[in-house]
Amino acid sequence: MKLLLPNNIRTSMRNHLRTARKREIGGMLMGEEIDRGEFRLVDFSVDTESGSVGNFTRDSEIHDRHLSEFFARTGSNYSRYNYLGEWHSHPSFSVQPSLADIHSMQDLVEGREGVGFAVLMISKLRRLRGFDCGAWLFIRGQKPTSIEIIRERSMDIKREA
């Protein structure tokens, strides 16, 4: 699987990481399916309040509202624009998923109302400048695999509506 990461999304996430400093922050990822196995990250939600919690609360009101707004903005075209997964920061660790991260993602895809597949993205500011991130694909009944992240210039993106 490939994940396209547009510059505007990157910049926006980086700004949140700067503001949060040493706190872990995170939220949901919203994607556009461009081709089979190829997605573009088009939006994300962020919980800037929950402080030092490493794990996101997927069903919090803020995130649900953000997702509803995203669906409204993209014309409820769910086959193309949909929930893609979760992200959070690792300000003090490398951008590898922890065991707890892996378990919570597996719960998400395997669980009672499991979503079938979901992406986990972990991001971190570099010491001086720039931004590191890694992404993994979780599929029900399978081991997580690493996802290739491809940077993309925002102006390449064609927006509908």
Ligand SMILES: [Zn+2]
């Ligand atoms: Zn983590």
